[in-house]
Amino acid sequence: MSFISIRLSTVRPGLIVPFNVYLKVADNYVHYLHKNDDFDQVRLDGLRSRGLKKFHINEEEELNYQAFLAQLLDNVHLASNEVKTSIALDVTENSTQEMIKNPATEKSYSMVKSSSEIVQKILADNDVILREIVSHGRNQNSSLSDRMQSHLINTASIAIKFAETLKSDISTNSLGIAAFYHDVSFTGYSAEEQKLFFKDINEMDAASLTIYKTHPEKSVQMLQDKSFAEKDVLDLIMAHEEKISGQGFPNKRTKLSPAQEVLSLCAFYDREVTCLGRDPKHLYNNLMIDQVGNYNLELLKQFKNFLKSYL
Ligand SMILES: [Fe+2]
Numbered sequence: 001m002s003f004i005s006i007r008l009s010t011v012r013p014g015l016i017v018p019f020n021v022y023l024k025v026a027d028n029y030v031h032y033l034h035k036n037d038d039f040d041q042v043r044l045d046g047l048r049s050r051g052l053k054k055f056h057i058n059e060e061e062e063l064n065y066q067a068f069l070a071q072l073l074d075n076v077h078l079a080s081n082e083v084k085t086s087i088a089l090d091v092t093e094n095s096t097q098e099m100i101k102n103p104a105t106e107k108s109y110s111m112v113k114s115s116s117e118i119v120q121k122i123l124a125d126n127d128v129i130l131r132e133i134v135s136h137g138r139n140q141n142s143s144l145s146d147r148m149q150s151h152l153i154n155t156a157s158i159a160i161k162f163a164e165t166l167k168s169d170i171s172t173n174s175l176g177i178a179a180f181y182h183d184v185s186f187t188g189y190s191a192e193e194q195k196l197f198f199k200d201i202n203e204m205d206a207a208s209l210t211i212y213k214t215h216p217e218k219s220v221q222m223l224q225d226k227s228f229a230e231k232d233v234l235d236l237i238m239a240h241e242e243k244i245s246g247q248g249f250p251n252k253r254t255k256l257s258p259a260q261e262v263l264s265l266c267a268f269y270d271r272e273v274t275c276l277g278r279d280p281k282h283l284y285n286n287l288m289i290d291q292v293g294n295y296n297l298e299l300l301k302q303f304k305n306f307l308k309s310y311l
């Protein structure tokens with residue numbers, strides 16, 4: 001049996017939950033609350049006093065979880081930033097976990113799509129939640145798979161918020177999905193090759209670089225024969241390592257659509273911080289020097305302002 005985890009902080013007293021609730025005790029899942037019961041104040045206080053941060057639901061009740069999320073989101077404008085952050089982390093962690101386990105299924109794709117929409121809704125007109133989401137997943141001691149998961153969540157959240165601030169006609173739906181999927185081919189490489197995702201490109205030998213440069217195309221290949229995968233999403237994934245200087249890969253393109261350039265810039269920035277452990281302040285200070293030519297100057301200026309305001 002597989003479980004979806006939900007942060008206890010998303011639940012308020014009196015909220016009826018449309019699924020069975022389990023608690024994880026040692027390595028076992030213990031049934032705690034029946035479907036359509038509510039978390040009353042005494043129960044919530046009891047769980048919190050035990051230091052419990054998450055509860056679990058059986059994956060088979062996934063549709064009920066979606067209904068529960070819709071209910072939370074209907075009232076999301078009333079929720080505190082802490083609750084909104086918890087919802088965003090729950091949905092992005094659950095969907096990227098599923099995507100990493102089963103990259104090419106329609107179920108993963110629709111979970112990612114709905115997380116992308118939820119993140120858009122939660123980040124809209126909010127100045128602080130992006131920082132909370134991004135800082136959450138930057139633990140350099142986690143496993144490579146967990147760090148990759150954080151990189152995908154962070155890149156998507158940054159790209160969605162940055163695109164919103166640009167007030168352009170970029171489709172944040174496609175951009176968000178592509179950002180969640182951009183390095184999904186990570187899962188298809190050997191353990192040794194996976195380490196390349198956490199290595200500076202300038203420190204790779206020629207053979208490693210050749211392998212690493214196959215990853216955008218491999219990500220696209222995982223999805224391209226699937227009827228549910230949209231073409232503009234695939235085009236964005238394919239171009240996420242391209243730079244307008246022609247120094248990117250795999251096709252050394254010099255022309256990118258606005259959405260492709262935004263994804264490339266956000267994926268580059270978050271790889272530096274989340275995957276390579278670079279100091280965000282140093283990156284901020286050197287962005288206009290190091291990345292000139294790789295991205296349009298105006299976009300770099302806008303990204304710098306964005307970093308200052310939201311990260
Ligand atoms: Fe990449």
Ligand SMILES: [Fe+2]
Nearest residue numbers: 182183267271
């Ligand atoms: Fe990446």
